[in-house]
Amino acid sequence: MTPEQQKHFDFVLLYMRQLNVRPKTFSIIEAAYFSGYEAKSDGITGPGQFDFGKLGMKNPLGVAHDWLYFMGDKNPLLPKKSSWRKSKIRVRLWADNWFRAAMFDFGYGLFAGLYWVALRLFAYRAWMSHRNRNHPVPIDTLPDVR
């Protein structure tokens, strides 16, 4: 983690505390940043980074959602119930649902449904890309995304 990434991490933690987000939103984003995945993610792909683009940052929701896809069913933060862990289809559904709920926490509630539908329709390819590359692997072995 570079000093700049550390600054982003600190800022995101502060921002989430100010917003008083849900614990699940907080813990996933915290874990994604702590593991250093910000450098490996492109944030929210396509439409933009909402307000974070102006700050020169990737959107934390995009980073965390990418991290959830990267980790797949190996994620220790998945629900304890085994039915959510055994099925890869349900793991992806859980990740997309998490993103939708987190969008409400971050104040993008108006777009939450739209983005959720977009993820359900178009993110399967990204999910399979991670699975075909046998992810998760150590994050330091991945190339950086600028």
Added chain:
Amino acid sequence: MGRSPGRGREKENMRLGSSILGGKPMRIPGIIDVYQVGNEWIARSWPKVQNQPNSALQLLWRKKFKDAHATIKKFQGLYKAAYTAIQCPVGKMWIDIAMTSIMKTGTWWTPRLYAWHEDYVLYFAPDGFPGSTCRYLLLPRPLGGSFPFNVFNYLPRHGTTWADTMKWNDEGIICPKGKRPKKRWGLSFTGNPVERWIGDEYPYPPFGTSTLFIKDAPNGITVVSLHLQPVIEGDQEGWALVYPPVYVEPTLWTGW
């Protein structure tokens, strides 16, 4: 009954006296034996700082104790298994050690200690890992996760048993006033920490988030975090076992 004397004006409106005859008792927390005789308040002693029962200090202590107990109830997975497997001194259980550690460190106990990983793996690559000549690599499992604490500050130790890594020191007997004497135990390391390998391709130290290259660890390592300085001011010099020892043996690396 007339108006109760205010805390700040107690001495002005009150006088000391021994007689309790003819007086009308009044209950004031923290003050004993206050009586009203005519228009005058008589106390048999000046108000003193309340120390029990239910003093602020006692209530704070009970709250900390309950919080620590609640934290122990939340232990889970590898963390709990490692804590229950520690070797304890005579007359102590793992829960006593955990309680002592939590009471000393308090704020360090966060869910991340057991939420971000499930196990560790120490990979051994005879020819080195891609892009490096280092042969040992410690990773949290599942791969891609994070270490629960900063392993660069609290480096793993050589060895894969309790005796290789840690020991209990007999620090004599403490005799608290009014209580029976009890033995004081200190916890310290016995072995040496592993040596980090810093490669050329990492311009920034990734400060212990997801990988730790190790120079040499043929006999395995122990992941442990023992704080040897108390966090709470005024406490005696002590220890706190924040992360119990988890023993990791080398596994041959066959690719990601």
